[in-house]
Amino acid sequence: MKRILAPINAETKRRRIAEFERRCREAGIPMTDQRRIVVEAVLDMHCHPTADQVYASSQVRRARISRATVYRSLESLVMLGVITKACHPGDVVRYDARLEPHHHLVCLECGEVVDIADPSITMTRLPDMSVFGFEVRDCRMQLRGVCRRCRRKEKKR
Amino acid sequence: MKRILAPINAETKRRRIAEFERRCREAGIPMTDQRRIVVEAVLDMHCHPTADQVYASSQVRRARISRATVYRSLESLVMLGVITKACHPGDVVRYDARLEPHHHLVCLECGEVVDIADPSITMTRLPDMSVFGFEVRDCRMQLRGVCRRCRRKEKKR
DNA sequence: GATTAGTTGAGACAAAATCTCAACCGTAAT
DNA sequence: ATTACGGTTGAGATTTTGTCTCAACTAATC
Structure with a gap:
């Protein structure tokens, strides 16, 4: 049975952030404020944001995180298997929190x-x-x- | 039964070029030397070339076709349904002649x-x-x- | 608190793709 | 064959997207 997936809810979001922190520890990757904020931003933005959309999100802007750090954080999230990268013809790379x-x-x-x-x-x-x-x-x-x-x-x- | 697809052969190539010319006529799009050369180049390059690889191909270099024209031609080929665009995370856009x-x-x-x-x-x-x-x-x-x-x-x- | 290794920010840089515009050319009507 | 017209082309500027560099900083560990 095919179905459209519902947005990620608050409970799931909490679990996913905890999961991210655990994987960082396991991989010996320091847990920085910047990375924490980027994960939160991605989980808050339902629907496949681009790196630039994450950079432009209110959380990331407020914390004055640099563009390079956003790109790097997203990449480390992919490496840790916390999010995935998706890419469709005619479009830039998008990140997928699901x-x-x-x-x-x-x-x-x-x-x-x-x-x-x-x-x-x-x-x-x-x-x-x-x-x-x-x-x-x-x-x-x-x-x-x-x-x-x-x-x-x-x-x- | 899954199987790896064989390269496009000469006969298929001829047919595909004829098909392209027909679709151009139908759509009222002029058939230029440049477009013809770009189609040929794509069909000759087995396996998903990038726009730049098409631009760098011997046929296209020999004819001194500009980068902009290569991009435009590839796009018109996609519009006409003669080739398709493919895109995989971490990679640039590739064109698919299949x-x-x-x-x-x-x-x-x-x-x-x-x-x-x-x-x-x-x-x-x-x-x-x-x-x-x-x-x-x-x-x-x-x-x-x-x-x-x-x-x-x-x-x- | 000291050490260490990895992270960050700012901006330069690179790669990929698009845009601009005058000159050109295919097409079809004459 | 000639002409008129609209779409196409080339060169290079521009934009967009992503990466790199390096000095200053910070999380993690002891």
């Missing part, structure tokens, strides 16, 4: 990206690229097309 | 992208994002992991 297996509906008109779950296509159903000596660590599906709003606009024309 | 439904095995170590066919996941099996008012036009799967060569290197360490 970790559970999910896929992206990308609108070719307006660029909007919607998270969907489709348990029928997950890691468990994609075991065997080992035929090619390839070890699959992640599977993402891009469904590209036109969203409801843009279809309505097209019809009017 | 039109048949297929997916990408992306190596997280070396960045190599391999085309694979998996008929069990195609348009025909993905009908129903219409629940969300979304009209699916294309479906791409990214399988990210580590390729055989990089796994061997990792083991040695």
Whole structure:
């Protein structure tokens, strides 16, 4: 059963930040204010922010964190597996705070990206690229097309 | 049955160029030498070239085609549906001359992208994002992991 | 509190992509 | 074949996106 994923709630956010701190300790990476603020910002911004959008977020602006640090923090978050990177044609790199297996509906008109779950296509159903000596660590599906709003606009024309 | 896709052969290349010319005429887009050379270059370069690699290709260099024109031509090829754009995290935009439904095995170590066919996941099996008012036009799967060569290197360490 | 190794900020730098505009060229009508 | 027109091209400036450098700073550990 396919479904659109709900936004990340406060409880989940707390858990994710704690998880981040744990992974930092495990990896021997110092936990700085800057990194903490960047994680919070990403989790607060529902829906795939770009690095620049994170940089422009109120939290990050208020703390006067530099652009370089935002890029570096985001990269370390990816390294630690706290967030993932997503990239769709014609768009810049975006960060995705969602970790559970999910896929992206990308609108070719307006660029909007919607998270969907489709348990029928997950890691468990994609075991065997080992035929090619390839070890699959992640599977993402891009469904590209036109969203409801843009279809309505097209019809009017 | 999953399989790695074979390179585009000469016969297919001819057909694809003819197809491109037909679509240009239909869309009322003038057929220039530059565009013709760019299509040929892309079809000759097996495996997902970047705009810059196309710009650097022998055909394009020989014809002294400008960088701007290469970018513009590639974009018009995408518009006409002659090639597609692909983008994987941590990498620049790449162009994909393959039109048949297929997916990408992306190596997280070396960045190599391999085309694979998996008929069990195609348009025909993905009908129903219409629940969300979304009209699916294309479906791409990214399988990210580590390729055989990089796994061997990792083991040695 | 001292030590150490990793982090930060500011701005320079690099890479990727787009824009500008005058000159040019394909196309189709004549 | 000629002409008129609109789209295309090239060169280089510009913008956008991301990385690098290095001195000053700070988290973590003892």
